[in-house]
Amino acid sequence: MTELVNGRGLSLVPKTDVKQSLKDFKSDQEVRWCPGCGDYAILAAVQSFLPELGLKRENIVFVSGIGCSSRFPYYLDTYGFHSIHGRAPAIATGLAASRPDLSVWVITGDGDALSIGGNHLMHALRRNVNLNILLFNNRIYGLTKGQYSPTSELGKITKSTPMGSLDKPFNPISLAIGAEASFVARTIDSDRKHLQSVLREATAHRGASLVEIYQNCNIFNDNAFEQLKDPAVRDDITLRLEHGQPIASASKAVVRAANGGIEVVARDSVSADQILVHDAHNPDPSVAFALSRLDEPAFEHVPIGIFRSVDRPSYDGLMAEQLEDAVAQKGTGDLGALLMGGDTWRIG
Amino acid sequence: MSKQVQQLDRVIIRFAGDSGDGMQLTGDRFTAGTAEFGNDLSTLPNFPAEIRAPAGTLPGVSSFQLHFADHDILTPGDAPNVLVAMNPAALKANLGDLPRGADIIANTDEFTKRNLQKVGYATSPLEDDSLSEWRVHAVPLTSLTVKALDGFDLSKKDAERSKNMFALGLLSWLYHRPTEQTVKFLEQKFAKKPDLAKANIAAFQAGWNYGETTESFSVSYEVKPARLAPGVYRNISGNQALAYGLIAASVQAKLPLFLGSYPITPASDILHELSKHKHFGVRTFQAEDEIAGVGAALGAAFGGALGVTTTSGPGVALKAETIGLAVTTELPLIVVDVQRAGPSTGMPTKTEQTDLLMAMFGRNGESPVPIVAPMSPSDCFDAAIEAARIAVKYRTPVMLLSDGYLANGSEPWKLPEVSELPDISQAFTQEPNGADGEFLPFKRDPETLARPWAIPGTAGLEHRIGGIEKADGTGNISYDPDNHDFMVRTRAAKIAGIDVPPLEVDDPDGDAKVLVIGWGSTYGPIAAAARRIRKSGGKVAQAHLRHLNPLPANTGEVLKRYDKVLLPEINLGQLALLLRARYLVDVISYNRVRGLPFKAEELAGVIQDVIESD
Numbered sequence: 001m002t003e004l005v006n007g008r009g010l011s012l013v014p015k016t017d018v019k020q021s022l023k024d025f026k027s028d029q030e031v032r033w034c035p036g037c038g039d040y041a042i043l044a045a046v047q048s049f050l051p052e053l054g055l056k057r058e059n060i061v062f063v064s065g066i067g068c069s070s071r072f073p074y075y076l077d078t079y080g081f082h083s084i085h086g087r088a089p090a091i092a093t094g095l096a097a098s099r100p101d102l103s104v105w106v107i108t109g110d111g112d113a114l115s116i117g118g119n120h121l122m123h124a125l126r127r128n129v130n131l132n133i134l135l136f137n138n139r140i141y142g143l144t145k146g147q148y149s150p151t152s153e154l155g156k157i158t159k160s161t162p163m164g165s166l167d168k169p170f171n172p173i174s175l176a177i178g179a180e181a182s183f184v185a186r187t188i189d190s191d192r193k194h195l196q197s198v199l200r201e202a203t204a205h206r207g208a209s210l211v212e213i214y215q216n217c218n219i220f221n222d223n224a225f226e227q228l229k230d231p232a233v234r235d236d237i238t239l240r241l242e243h244g245q246p247i248a249s250a251s252k253a254v255v256r257a258a259n260g261g262i263e264v265v266a267r268d269s270v271s272a273d274q275i276l277v278h279d280a281h282n283p284d285p286s287v288a289f290a291l292s293r294l295d296e297p298a299f300e301h302v303p304i305g306i307f308r309s310v311d312r313p314s315y316d317g318l319m320a321e322q323l324e325d326a327v328a329q330k331g332t333g334d335l336g337a338l339l340m341g342g343d344t345w346r347i348g
Numbered sequence: 349m350s351k352q353v354q355q356l357d358r359v360i361i362r363f364a365g366d367s368g369d370g371m372q373l374t375g376d377r378f379t380a381g382t383a384e385f386g387n388d389l390s391t392l393p394n395f396p397a398e399i400r401a402p403a404g405t406l407p408g409v410s411s412f413q414l415h416f417a418d419h420d421i422l423t424p425g426d427a428p429n430v431l432v433a434m435n436p437a438a439l440k441a442n443l444g445d446l447p448r449g450a451d452i453i454a455n456t457d458e459f460t461k462r463n464l465q466k467v468g469y470a471t472s473p474l475e476d477d478s479l480s481e482w483r484v485h486a487v488p489l490t491s492l493t494v495k496a497l498d499g500f501d502l503s504k505k506d507a508e509r510s511k512n513m514f515a516l517g518l519l520s521w522l523y524h525r526p527t528e529q530t531v532k533f534l535e536q537k538f539a540k541k542p543d544l545a546k547a548n549i550a551a552f553q554a555g556w557n558y559g560e561t562t563e564s565f566s567v568s569y570e571v572k573p574a575r576l577a578p579g580v581y582r583n584i585s586g587n588q589a590l591a592y593g594l595i596a597a598s599v600q601a602k603l604p605l606f607l608g609s610y611p612i613t614p615a616s617d618i619l620h621e622l623s624k625h626k627h628f629g630v631r632t633f634q635a636e637d638e639i640a641g642v643g644a645a646l647g648a649a650f651g652g653a654l655g656v657t658t659t660s661g662p663g664v665a666l667k668a669e670t671i672g673l674a675v676t677t678e679l680p681l682i683v684v685d686v687q688r689a690g691p692s693t694g695m696p697t698k699t700e701q702t703d704l705l706m707a708m709f710g711r712n713g714e715s716p717v718p719i720v721a722p723m724s725p726s727d728c729f730d731a732a733i734e735a736a737r738i739a740v741k742y743r744t745p746v747m748l749l750s751d752g753y754l755a756n757g758s759e760p761w762k763l764p765e766v767s768e769l770p771d772i773s774q775a776f777t778q779e780p781n782g783a784d785g786e787f788l789p790f791k792r793d794p795e796t797l798a799r800p801w802a803i804p805g806t807a808g809l810e811h812r813i814g815g816i817e818k819a820d821g822t823g824n825i826s827y828d829p830d831n832h833d834f835m836v837r838t839r840a841a842k843i844a845g846i847d848v849p850p851l852e853v854d855d856p857d858g859d860a861k862v863l864v865i866g867w868g869s870t871y872g873p874i875a876a877a878a879r880r881i882r883k884s885g886g887k888v889a890q891a892h893l894r895h896l897n898p899l900p901a902n903t904g905e906v907l908k909r910y911d912k913v914l915l916p917e918i919n920l921g922q923l924a925l926l927l928r929a930r931y932l933v934d935v936i937s938y939n940r941v942r943g944l945p946f947k948a949e950e951l952a953g954v955i956q957d958v959i960e961s962d
Contacts, residue, residue, distance in 0.1 A: 027812070033512070058807045066815075074812050074825065079804040081650055082814025084673050084866070087643045090608075090635065094644030094805075098606050098631055099651040102804050120643070123636040201808055218513060319631055326626035333628030335599050336766045339592060343529065344763070348578025 007296050008206040009130070012100045013059050021053035027077040033068060038189035038215035043134065045076055050076075055103055056090040062105045063092040065112040067271050069136035069142050069215070072107040075243025089124035089133065093315070095131050100316045103203070106133040111141050114150040114170050123211075125181040128207040132199075135172055135212045136189075141220035158220075173292035173307055176210040177285050183209035184288065189320040190215060194304065201306055207314040227299045232294045239264075241291065241305030246275035252301055254294070262290045264301050280309045351560070352567045358417035359523065359571055360425035363515070364442050365434030366403055367396055367410040370512040374432075377516055377533060381525035383583045383760055386573030386703055387416040390872065391758045392424035392945070397613065397697045404458075404466045409441040418572040421648065422872040422879075427949035427960045430522075432515055434458060434489070437467045448481045453518070455511070457490035485564050489514055489561025496554035502546045510551035517555020524570050579762040586725035586754035587614070588759065591621035593732025595628050596766075597682075598654050600733060601740050602773040604629045606648035608641040611656045613696040614752040615686040618658045638666035642683065649679045650813075652776060652803035654736060658684040662693065664710065664747075664940060671745050672711040675839065677813045678790075678799045680739035680746075682732075684719075687751040689943045698943025699752035701868055704922040708748040708897060714836045718742070719896035721749040723871035726761035728754060731894065737772040738846055743798045749896070751918075753945045754869045777802040777809060780819075787811055789823040797842035835864065844898050851900040853909075855889035856882065863910035864957050865935075867893040867923055868901040870916055870946055877951035881959070888955050896923070903933040912936060914958045916951055 025047045033039045048062070060078040064070035066085035066330075073080030083091050088106045096104040113121045113135050124131060140158070141147040147160040151172065155164035176184045183205040187198040195213065202209035214225040227233050235250040247254040248267055253275045257263040262276060282288065287307040295302045361378070400505045401408030408921030426824045430451045433439035435458035446452070449769045450811050459472045468793035471478050474486050484862050493514040513534070520527055531549055538545035559565050584592075585871055587722040598605035607630070609619045623632040631648070634640035642657040649655030657667065664685045665669075674681040687703045689695035707719050718738050722731035728750055735748040777800035780787045789811040790799050804810040811823060820834055853863070854875075866874045871892050878890045891906055895898065907927065915924050921937040928935055938954045940946065 029812075056805075056807065058810055059805050061650075061804050073814075077810055079810055080812035080814075081647070081677075082812065082816065083643075085817050087639060087670065090640035091647035091650070093640070094606060094608055094633065094649075094653075094655065095651045096647075097633060098604065098648040098653045099804065102651070119636055120640050121409050123640065239546050258537070269912030273811030319633075323626045323629060323631070329628040333595070333599075333625060333630075335596055335628075335769075338595065338625070338628075339763050339766070340582075344386065344580050344582045345384055345386065346580050347386065347576050 005163060009204045010055060010103055011206070013103045014056045014101060015054050019055070020054070022048045022051065022287065024057060025076050025078065027075050029074045031075050032071070034219050036218040037068070037071070038138065038217070039069055039136065041189045041192065042134070042195070042213055043072065045195045046199070046331070047076065049196045052200070053103070053203060053315045059101060060103045060105070061095060061147055062107055062275070063088045064150050065117055066105040067109040067112045067144070068093060068217075069107055070107040070112060070151060086112055086115070087120060088112070089117060089120040089131070093124055093129045095164050097316045097319050100130065100320060104131050108135050110135065110137045110139060110149045110151040112173070114172060114175070115140060115202045122175070122179040125179040125208050125210060126142070128182050128312050129315040130206055130317075131208050133208060134201050135210060136215040137172060137212050138215045138221055139224050140216035140217050141172065142217050142220055145177065146220040169293055171296065172210070172212045173340045177289045177308060181210050182207045182310050182312045183306070184308045185209070186212045186214070186304055188214040188228055188304065197218060198306065201309065205309060206317070207312055224301075227303060228304070237299060237301050239294070239303040241278050241280070241303050241307060243278055243280040243306065245278055246272065247278050247303070248275050249301065254291070256305065260316055276294060281307050283310055351565075354567050354569050356569050356571050357419065358415065358421065358666065359569065360413065360415045360428045361430045361432070361519065362413045362428035362442060362445070363407055363432045364411040364413055365512070366436035366437065367398070367400055367408050367944035368403065369434045370411070370509075371410045371412050371434070374512045374516045376527065377530050378519060379414055379583055379758065380529050380533070381520060381527070382414065382416045383527055383581070384529055387418065387571055388420045388422055388574035388576060389416040389583070389760060390421055390424045391415070392753070393756045395697055397695070402947040404435055404437055405627040406441050408435050408468055409437050411438070411442060416571060418574050418701045420576060421573060422876040423945070423948055426949045432519065434511070434515070436463050436469055438474065440469070446482060448608050449483065451483045451485065452479065453487055453515070454486045454662060455489040455940075456486045464553050467520050476593070479817050487518070487558075492554065493551050496551055497547050500550070501543060502547055506544070507547065510934060512777045513548045513551040514555035514558070517552040518559045520814060521556040521559030522565060522568050524568060527552070535954045561858040563961065567597045571668065576760065577762060581760045581762050582760040583758050584726055585756060585758040586722065586728040586750055587617040587686070589617045589619055589726050589755070590722070590728035590732050590748075593624055593729035594622065594656055594682070594736070594769045595630060596729065596769055597736030597772065598628065598630065598734045600769050600772045601736055601738070602653065603654040604631065605656065606645055607632045608635050608644035608648070609633070610635050610638045610641045610663065611907070612638070612660045612663050613682065613815045614688055614755045615658045615660050615663075617755070618684065618686070631679055639670060642667040642670040644682075645675050646679060648682055649674075650803070654740070655680065656682040656684065658686070660688045660696070661690050661706070664703060664706060668711045671717065672713065672715045673815050674745040675711070675715040675717060676815055677817070678839075680740055680743055680801070682735050682746050683747060684748045684750065685927060686755045687749060689941070695754065695943045699869070699918065699945060700941060700943065701751060701870070701918040702922065702941065703749060704867075704919065705894060705925070707749055708926070714840060716840050717747050717897065718843055718846055719749060720748045721868040721894060721896055722754060723868060723892055723894060725754050725757050725759050729761070729764075733770065733772065734894075740772055741798065742772050742796055742842060742846055743801055744843065749868060751869050774801070776806065777921065778806060788821045789813060789819055791821050792838070797838060797845060821890070846898050848898060848900050849896040850902045851891050851893065851906050853889050853891045853906055854878070857887060860887040860889040861911040862887070862914060862955065863889045863891060863907070863912070864955055865891045865893065865917055866917070867896055870918065873946035873951050874916060875947050877955055880948060880952040881955050886956065886959055888959065893923070904933075907931050907935075912958055914938060914955060916946060917955065918946070
């Protein structure tokens with residue numbers, strides 16, 4: 001799988017010789033999500049994945065905003081910053097841009113990332129700041145107790161929309177691709193193996209990686225992603241995206257459409273060589289974007305996996321380069337010389 | 349013909365023209381010559397918010413005022429002795445400020461029927477007797493410039509553009525300014541276009557020669573150099589001084605500087621300046637908005653940088669929530685507010701002191717923030733270092749309240765010795781501080797009440813911070829009522845306990861009954877007014893607050909020492925409200941919010957009234 005990515009995501013983060021386990025990443029704080037919340041599964045998946053990276057624990061930082069998911073940093077025994085609503089990408093940008101030796105994670109939700117913090121998410125992605133952004137998408141506001149979110153379906157009945165929501169939802173994957181993201185993936189809370197495989201690629205990617213995680217809120221929006229979990233249908237509707245592999249579920253396949261786009265057809269209606277082969281590295285984002293639209297509007301077929309993974313210089317690297325170039329051109333800054341610059345005159 | 353030379357102790361010149369006429373550059377160059385000559389000086393640019401308002405109209409007028417003297421001066425001057433008016437709009441917009449008898453140098457070429465109509469002149473004021481109270485020098489600046497550049501391979505338009513250099517040459521002759529620096533400057537500025545360099549220099553010299561030969565100017569003036577303290581000087585604006593102060597603070601704190609900022613008038617020049625100094629390890633981040641600017645600065649501070657954000661009032665409003673986060677996470681952060689006229693967008697290029705109460709209280713919850721306010725353009729340097737000192741030592745966001753007047757105004761600055769700048773460094777925490785070898789991120793220094801600053805990358809000190817109330821010591825989430833009360837009071841006590849120098853009082857005879865107190869950029873006009881009072885035999889004491897939160901410990905004692913306390917502010921009495929509430933002193937407020945600095949004469953009158961009133 002490593003062929004998928006540029007592989008330098010953590011190249012500047014110091015490694016440890018000490019063998020780590022899940023236990024090392026558990027903080028002493030009691031986890032306080034609702035029983036049955038999808039966040040538990042994601043936390044467990046991340047805690048059991050982190051030892052695999054072999055990084056010095058003190059060089060890992062989790063930054064979050066506000067919302068249920070944003071409690072995440074308290075439960076990991078790393079450095080953590082539980083910030084304010086929507087601003088985690090901005091805070092993490094300052095941290096990652098000035099400390100390339102850190103593995104910086106942003107934990108956010110659909111409300112935090114796409115409503116109040118939409119602007120920061122977009123700009124962190126286009127700048128390609130070296131961040132792993134985990135967007136827990138449960139399509140509802142949990143912490144404020146059940147209002148519709150920017151990813152809730154049109155017409156959703158919630159506490160604040162008794163007659164149904166009027167807002168066309170955001171598609172986080174489409175938005176990320178539109179925002180020039182260099183790494184965009186989707187996974188699901190209930191499939192630890194897949195979730196960890198995506199995290200593996202996301203951490204190896206140098207630059208911003210956006211991972212949408214479908215996460216069940218069993219209190220306010222239970223079973224939102226049930227079709228993807230139900231053994232009776234999941235294999236038919238899940239389109240696994242794997243670089244170099246045909247894009248198909250058990251019964252469906254993605255092919256080029258006559259209109260130049262792509263479409264989903266019955267798998268047995270086409271020959272194997274007609275099925276679209278996934279190219280996550282394609283510099284042209286149009287196919288990745290088209291893939292992100294396949295599940296509109298309902299969950300008839302849902303691509304899961306890495307939509308896009310392209311190599312682009314990361315923001316902290318470019319910033320560090322400018323600093324190095326400045327020193328090469330002007331020498332290390334000399335305060336006395338700076339103050340004496342410009343027209344000076346002497347008295348006495 | 350030998351011309352008369354008259355000695356003057358000080359002169360105030362205002363260059364005024366269309367915003368495309370190059371008046372700021374003309375003013376800058378005259379200032380450079382004046383500084384080189386050794387006068388004390390103070391400048392005040394005044395420009396429209398529009399980049400290019402329609403040519404020839406009143407909103408398009410841009411001006412630059414320079415006050416220079418043979419003694420030390422404190423303000424850019426109240427009323428110009430000389431107005432250079434490049435067109436009818438410049439004349440009309442500035443005439444109201446000109447005292448009777450002042451000189452007007454008017455560019456007659458621009459006093460066309462159309463230009464006169466644009467500003468509502470029925471007839472040319474140069475030709476009727478409406479300017480009889482002033483000494484008018486009608487000079488066809490444009491055509492003289494074009495004639496002087498005859499023979500240069502230039503379009504008429506390019507030749508006309510050099511008229512500001514002709515004007516500069518004329519004024520340089522009139523006031524005996526040295527010319528070498530300007531010639532050198534023009535050579536450098538147009539290094540890639542030597543023809544333009546030569547043309548501008550020729551226009552400049554033609555202006556000089558015109559003064560010497562024409563009969564329109566029978567007298568030239570000399571202002572002897574001032575006796576300033578010995579040292580090396582340069583002319584500096586408040587924004588530049590503030591940027592240099594931030595770099596110096598980063599060096600003296602041994603922390604890399606990280607600026608997160610969003611462009612806003614009148615603060616953007618700090619971002620521009622800092623972005624030129626990356627070889628000091630300065631990272632400048634032009635964020636997507638004001639909130640991201642301060643957020644990134646706070647994130648960098650969490651990582652061990654000297655985090656700074658620069659803005660003006662509307663930006664502070666947007667940053668408030670993040671500043672609150674810095675208050676509760678107790679991380680160092682510098683928030684520079686270059687105040688401008690509000691509310692809302694207000695008048696972006698005009699000055700005001702109206703953000704004091706926002707700086708004090710403009711956040712949810714009990715969220716005290718220290719406030720430092722520079723008192724002159726060059727003091728922005730020291731104030732930036734002081735703000736950084738407090739931020740780093742006490743782990744707190746600090747508000748640095750500059751304003752548009754300081755930001756764009758300039759004055760000679762006696763350069764400090766780098767070796768004498770204060771060491772403001774504080775060590776990061778490296779070791780656990782708990783009894784059982786654990787790390788307690790909110791266990792405080794008993795003296796300063798500052799919490800440990802342990803940055804990512806430090807093994808064994810992994811910890812989580814955030815906006816939710818924290819338990820004393822551990823920093824774990826806590827909703828315990830008594831803990832919250834304790835933390836609120838402790839954060840307040842930390843800020844209240846910051847070491848700030850005592851308030852000094854200037855009371856030469858020690859027997860004044862009236863104290864005039866101020867803060868921020870009003871120092872110059874207040875001090876100049878106090879001088880006038882004393883010169884005419886009156887008695888007044890003066891004190892100026894550089895620290896607004898906490899206030900110097902002796903502030904109450906100083907206020908109570910005088911029968912009357914006068915407080916001029918460019919707001920509706922914001923500091924007065926604080927002083928009255930805190931010290932129960934019946935402060936007399938004097939307030940004007942016209943987007944302009946106070947005038948010394950105006951304040952002298954106010955002080956005199958207070959002295960004479962019962």
